[in-house]
Amino acid sequence: MWHTTKFRLLSALGLFVAAVWLSPLPASAVTATVAATPSTYTGSCPTTVSFQGTIFGPPSTPTSYYFSYYDPGAKKTHTHSNSGKIGPAGFLAVTSSGSMTGSGTGSVTLFVTAPASAQSNTANITVTCSGGLTTPTPKPTPKSTPPPHAALRAPTHLRPVQSKADCIAAFGAAALGFAVAICDAAVRHGDLQLIWRESSKNVTGYEIYRVDEGRHDLVGTTQSKLYVISKPSKGYDGACYAVEAYAGKQTSKESSHYCYRPGATASTESFEPSHTVTVVRWSAPSVSNCSYTIPISAFFQAGDKTGNFTALFPWLVNESNLTGRASTSGVFAGNEAAIFGLNYSEGPFAVCSQGQLSSATVQVSANAGAAFDLAKLAKHKVYSASLTLDASRTVTFVARKFTLQNGSGPRCNVGVAAATRAWTKAPVGNLTYNRSEQVYIYGKPGPVDVTKIVSTWASHEDADDHGFIVTNLLPPGAVPITSSACLTKFSKPKLNVVYF
Secondary structure, rough: OOOOOOEOOOOOOOOOOOOOOOOOOOOOEEEEEEEEEOOOOEEEEOOEEEEEEEEEEEOEEEEEEEEEEEEEOOOEEEEEEEEOOOOOOOOOEEEEEEEEEEEEEEEEEEEEEOOOOOEEEEEEEEEEEEEOOOOOOOOOOOOOOOOOOOOOOOOOEEEEEEHHHHHHHHHOOOOOHHHHHHHHHHHHHOOEEEEEOOOOOOOEEEEEOOHHHHHEEEEEEOOOEEEEEEEOOOOOOOOOOEEEEEEEEEEEOOOOOOOOOOOOOOEEEEEOEEEEEEEEEEEOOOOOOOEEOOOHHHHHHHHHEEEEEOOOHHHHHHHOOOOEEEEEOOEEEEEEEEEEEOOOOOOOOOOOOOOOOOOOEEEEEEEEEEEEOOOOOOOOEEEEEEEEEOOEEEEEEEEOOEEEEOOOOOOOOOOEEEEOOOOOOOOOOOOOOHHHHOOOOOOOOEEEOOHHHHHHHHHHOOOOOOOOEEEOOOOOOOOOOOOEEEEEOOOEEEEEEEEE
């Protein structure tokens, strides 16, 4: 007769760490922002002020909008209506302009009428007219050769966005989250984004021109040092661009030209593992009642009387070795421990003297390897990489029982690191990794950021790519003082990489 198994539930402190890049806009939300360039003007009147707006909403949705601006000279409000389509990245940049005929405070507001009603902020325009009124002159169509102007320095270092750091640098450290998110979304969508540097301090905006084949066509205007260029109907191949800075009516010379070449826009690739394996470790003490040694299988069978101790590795119930390691297919990670009280006088757990063991601890732990063929990424620059590890089955210790949970519920706390040895042909003893570079995952479902690891592999032309090790977080040699369990079987991992 088995002696009553004694368990104590370990109280675990759950640590949740969340890193937030940006919370996306709800799919149904429509918002807008607007700015005026220049926002302050002193000079002859009338003068023309440029309006730059951005409409945010569901991707690929038609939209209608109008700019409403107030001219303090005429004391009259004007409207300019238009329509367009919100881009795949969830935004549409729109522009217009208006005439200010006299001194005072003008303003502009962007109104969205479809797919839902929305109103932007109101951008004020301070106008101080001097030298009397002049007859307004229509703005000439840009010519192939821009007029030289020495007052402003030309923008420099025109190039495409190639990293998240570029997105942040373009808007500045104090930029609003949605501005950086626009850049990030455009990268993932495969759009060409140009960034540049500016040394003049009085610049109020920039004009972007397409300049290949002798043309000098205005593409758009912006107040930031970044511009998303919509993909031309024939693609980006052969397209060249330049940027000019302006401050009021002053315009700089154009920047050096940037001509599109492969790698300027990002590609997205999903990879499935070429190899997966799990190495299972187990251990139990040697317990004798002076006539025979209790086999480890007896402890596993006793654990199953209180639930699902061996549910993920059922072959353990027939194991005869007190300690061992074995490989099995699939991706498992975590650990479990069952602590049994030993009776001194009766039953198969009786011992010869009370100076020997009063309890016995059986432990099981699992680490896994997942390798991916990433030769395609050699010599490419990785923008982001995420590893998806979804739980399919998990054993936990709840209410003094080992409990099996099916489905994609919370996963166990595990770590992900780069393997330091080739293991695909001989995994036992070779699932080694660098603990100092381990990425910790604390229960919450979702992709794991492994950009640093994959970037290193790509920069080394895949030479050091031995795959990932998914590890349990129990320190080596640690012996739990209570029964506990968190052991997860993961569905097939997936690696998603955005690269230039």
